[in-house]
Amino acid sequence: LKLSNYPVFHHLRGISVIHGDLNVLTEKVRAYVEDKIDLCQPDTIHICDGTDRENSNLLNLLQKQGTIVPLPKYQNCWLARTNPADTARVESKTFICTEKKSDTIPTPEEGVKGSLGNWMSPEHMDKEVIARFTGCMKKRTMYVIPFSMGPVGSPLSKIGIQLTDSAYVVASMRIMTRIGQAVTNIMDDTTEFVKCLHSVGTPLNGVVENPSWPCDPERTLILHKPQTNEIVSYGSGYGGNSLLGKKCFALRIGSTIAKREGWLAEHMLILGITKNGKKRYIAAAFPSACGKTNLAMMTPTLPGYKVECVGDDIAWMRFDENGQLRAINPENGFFGVAPGTSNASNPIAMKTIFKNTIFTNVAQTSDGGVYWEGMENEINDNVEITDWLGKPWNKNSKTPAAHPNSRFCTPAKQCPIIDPLWESPEGVPISAILFGGRRPVGVPLIHEAKNWRHAVFMGASLRSEATAAAEHKGKIIMHDPFAMRPFFGYNFGHYLQHWLNMEKRTTNLPKVFLVNWFRKGSDGKFLWPGFGENCRVLDWILKRLDNEDCADNTPIGLIPKKDSLNLEGLNGIDMSELFKLDAEFWEQEINAIQKYFEEQVGKDLPPAIREECDKLKNEIKNM
Ligand code: GDP
Ligand code: PGA
Ligand code: MN
Numbered sequence: 001l002k003l004s005n006y007p008v009f010h011h012l013r014g015i016s017v018i019h020g021d022l023n024v025l026t027e028k029v030r031a032y033v034e035d036k037i038d039l040c041q042p043d044t045i046h047i048c049d050g051t052d053r054e055n056s057n058l059l060n061l062l063q064k065q066g067t068i069v070p071l072p073k074y075q076n077c078w079l080a081r082t083n084p085a086d087t088a089r090v091e092s093k094t095f096i097c098t099e100k101k102s103d104t105i106p107t108p109e110e111g112v113k114g115s116l117g118n119w120m121s122p123e124h125m126d127k128e129v130i131a132r133f134t135g136c137m138k139k140r141t142m143y144v145i146p147f148s149m150g151p152v153g154s155p156l157s158k159i160g161i162q163l164t165d166s167a168y169v170v171a172s173m174r175i176m177t178r179i180g181q182a183v184t185n186i187m188d189d190t191t192e193f194v195k196c197l198h199s200v201g202t203p204l205n206g207v208v209e210n211p212s213w214p215c216d217p218e219r220t221l222i223l224h225k226p227q228t229n230e231i232v233s234y235g236s237g238y239g240g241n242s243l244l245g246k247k248c249f250a251l252r253i254g255s256t257i258a259k260r261e262g263w264l265a266e267h268m269l270i271l272g273i274t275k276n277g278k279k280r281y282i283a284a285a286f287p288s289a290c291g292k293t294n295l296a297m298m299t300p301t302l303p304g305y306k307v308e309c310v311g312d313d314i315a316w317m318r319f320d321e322n323g324q325l326r327a328i329n330p331e332n333g334f335f336g337v338a339p340g341t342s343n344a345s346n347p348i349a350m351k352t353i354f355k356n357t358i359f360t361n362v363a364q365t366s367d368g369g370v371y372w373e374g375m376e377n378e379i380n381d382n383v384e385i386t387d388w389l390g391k392p393w394n395k396n397s398k399t400p401a402a403h404p405n406s407r408f409c410t411p412a413k414q415c416p417i418i419d420p421l422w423e424s425p426e427g428v429p430i431s432a433i434l435f436g437g438r439r440p441v442g443v444p445l446i447h448e449a450k451n452w453r454h455a456v457f458m459g460a461s462l463r464s465e466a467t468a469a470a471e472h473k474g475k476i477i478m479h480d481p482f483a484m485r486p487f488f489g490y491n492f493g494h495y496l497q498h499w500l501n502m503e504k505r506t507t508n509l510p511k512v513f514l515v516n517w518f519r520k521g522s523d524g525k526f527l528w529p530g531f532g533e534n535c536r537v538l539d540w541i542l543k544r545l546d547n548e549d550c551a552d553n554t555p556i557g558l559i560p561k562k563d564s565l566n567l568e569g570l571n572g573i574d575m576s577e578l579f580k581l582d583a584e585f586w587e588q589e590i591n592a593i594q595k596y597f598e599e600q601v602g603k604d605l606p607p608a609i610r611e612e613c614d615k616l617k618n619e620i621k622n623m
C-alpha cells in the first residue's frame with residue numbers, strides 16, 4: 001500500500017483537523033488558533049483553503065442544516081433565513097476597547113449620553129469574552145479563515161485570520177474577501193494579521209430557538225481592541241456583526257491603523273466616470289441604505305458617459321509620493337440592500353446577482369427565485385410568494401415580503417461594469433469626495449465645500465434619516481458624521497483632526513461635495529428622480545473638477561449656477577424647490593449641529609471645526 005492511501009490525521013491541541021493543511025499556518029497564526037481552541041473547545045478544526053470543492057461541501061452542509069435553500073431558478077444561488085431577532089448590525093452592543101476611555105470616544109457634556117461609539121475597558125472585555133466563549137464551540141467545528149482585505153499582496157492590503165463556528169460566515173467571507181491558500185501563500189512568520197474571533201453563540205439556558213440559525217441575541221457583543229488588532233464577535237450571524245473583514249476590520253480596526261499610519265479608512269463607494277474619453281474617480285460616503293451601491297453601479301441616462309465600479313461600501317485611501325490621493329476597495333464582493341433593487345433602479349446589480357450569490361432574508365417565489373419590494377415587475381403574475389419569515393405572502397399583505405435590511409452577497413468580479421483597475425495594487429486616483437444622506441427637507445441636491453476645512457466640517461455635520469441597516473426605530477434625522485458614526489475605531493474628535501491634517505500631506509486635495517437625492521416636495525414625493533439621473537449631478541462635479549465657472553457662492557457652499565446642471569430630456573424638475581435655501585431651516589440646522597458638537601465632542605472638537613461652525617452661523621444670519 002502506498003502511504004498516501006492512508007488518511008493523515010493532524011491535531012491541534014488534541015483536536016483533529018478535518019480539512020486543510022496545518023502547515024500553511026505561520027507560527028503566530030497557529031499560536032492564536034491554539035489559544036482560541038482552548039477557550040472555545042470545538043470538536044473539530046477546518047482550515048479553509050478557499051477552493052470550489054470546499055465551498056460546495058460547505059453549501060451542502062448548510063443545506064442539510066436547513067440554514068440555506070437552493071434557488072433553482074438561478075445558477076448556484078442560495079437563500080438564508082436568519083433568526084428574526086438577528087437581522088441587522090447591533091450598534092448598541094458594539095464596543096471599542098482601550099485603556100483610556102477618551103481614546104475611544106469624546107467625553108460628552110455632563111448629563112448627556114454619548115452617541116459616538118461605546119467604550120469598554122480591557123479587564124471588562126476579558127471578563128465578557130470568557131463568560132461567552134468558554135466552551136461555546138462544543139459539538140461544533142471551528143473554521144479558520146485566512147483572508148486578505150484588498151488585492152492579495154498589494155502594499156495597501158491587510159491580512160486577517162477569522163475563527164468562526166458558522167459555515168454561512170465562511171461561505172459569505174469567501175465572497176466578500178479573498179480567502180484561503182492565495183493568502184497563506186504570501187504569509188511568513190513576520191506577517192502581521194488582524195485576529196478575528198467569531199461565534200454565533202449558545203444561549204445560557206442551552207435552548208437554541210431556531211436550530212437552522214443559531215445565535216444568542218440577548219448576549220450579543222461585538223468587541224474591538226485596536227492595541228492588539230483584535231476583534232471578538234459573539235451571538236450574531238448577520239452581516240456586519242459576523243463577516244468581520246467588513247465593518248469590524250476594514251472600518252473600525254482599519255481606521256485606527258489608518259490613523260497611526262497616516263491614511264484613511266472610510267465608509268465610501270469608489271466609482272470611475274468617463275466623459276469624452278477623460279476618466280476620473282470619485283469616492284462617496286453615505287450612511288447605510290442611503291444609495292452607495294446604487295451610485296457605484298449607476299447606468300448614466302445622459303449619452304457620452306460611462307460609470308465603472310471599484311467598490312460599493314468601503315475605501316482605503318492614502319496620498320502617494322506625488323501627493324495624489326489613491327483608493328483601494330478592500331472587499332471582494334457586494335453585501336447589498338435587496339429591496340428597491342430592480343431593472344429600473346439598478347440594472348447592473350440585477351445583472352450581477354443571479355449567480356453564485358447568497359441572499360439573506362429576501363422572499364422566495366414558487367418557481368425557485370427571489371422576490372422583494374421593488375421587484376413587482378420582475379416576476380410572473382402566477383407565482384406564489386413566501387415571505388422572509390417563511391409565511392405565505394401576497395400583495396395585500398400588511399407586512400413586507402422581504403426584510404427591509406435583506407441583502408445579496410455576491411462576487412464583485414461578476415459586476416458587468418467592474419472597473420478594469422478595481423484590483424490595481426496601487427489603487428485608483430481620487431479626484432472628488434462626496435458626502436450624502438437622506439434629507440427630506442432643507443438640504444439642496446448638491447453643494448460644494450469652499451475649502452478643505454469647510455469640507456471636513458461638512459462631513460462632520462452630516463445627518464440622515466434612520467434606516468433599517470441598524471436597530472434604530474422610526475424615521476428620525478440622526479447625526480451621522482462622515483457616514484461613519486457606527487464605525488469609528490477611535491475618538492471622533494481625533495478623527496476630525498486626522499482629516500484636517502491631510503491638508504499638510506498634499507497640495508492636490510480632492511474637491512468635496514454634499515449631495516442629497518432624497519429631498520421631498522410638499523406632496524411627499526422625491527423632487528429628484530435619482531438613480532441613473534444622478535449622472536447629471538456627477539457631470540456638474542466633473543465641470544467643477546475642470547475649474548469651470550459654473551458655481552454660485554451661498555452661505556452653505558457653492559451651488560450650480562442657473563442652467564449649469566444638465567437637465568436635457570428631463571421634464572418636471574422643480575429646480576427652485578430642489579435648491580431652495582430656507583433661512584429658518586438652516587438656522588435650525590446649524591443650531592442642531594453646534595449643539596451636537598458641544599454636547600458630544602466638547603473639548604475634543606478641533607478649533608478649526610468650531611471656527612467653521614461659527615462662520616457658517618454668521619453667514620446664515622445674513623441669508
Ligand atoms: P447603500 O446601503 O448605501 O449601499 O444603499 P443602496 O444603494 O443599497 O440603496 C438603499 C436604498 O435606497 C435602496 O432601496 C435604493 O433603491 C434606494 N436608493 C438608492 N439610490 C437612490 C436614489 O438616487 N434615489 C432614491 N429615491 N432612492 C435611492
Ligand atoms: P451598506 O452596508 O452601507 O451597503 O448598507 C452594510 C452596512 O452598513 O451595514
Ligand atoms: Mn455600509
Ligand code: MN
Pocket residue numbers: 289292293312313335336337
Ligand atoms: Mn450597499
